[in-house]
Amino acid sequence: MTVAKGATEYNRKLIEFARVNTRSAFDYAQGLLGVKSPSEFVELATAHTRKQFDIASAQNKELYTLAQDTATKAAEPIKTSVSKGINKVA
Numbered sequence: 001m002t003v004a005k006g007a008t009e010y011n012r013k014l015i016e017f018a019r020v021n022t023r024s025a026f027d028y029a030q031g032l033l034g035v036k037s038p039s040e041f042v043e044l045a046t047a048h049t050r051k052q053f054d055i056a057s058a059q060n061k062e063l064y065t066l067a068q069d070t071a072t073k074a075a076e077p078i079k080t081s082v083s084k085g086i087n088k089v090a
Helices: 003-033 038-089
Strands: none
Touching: 003 038
């Protein structure tokens, strides 16, 4: 995977996550329209917050893994070149 491919995949994931988060926000807003009591509001808000925290945690983990893989693959040619240079000197 080249750095460009990794960056493209990272950006695709960001767009995908933005769509998921936007849908969730609209669902939450629609749910708020049906709230009839303060206790329903608290229940809905709590459930939404918990769900969003779980989603954000999973999204961040996925982005971190993707970025880490891209960085590792991008550094491989440099690592190989340095190793070859050290072997020539030694």
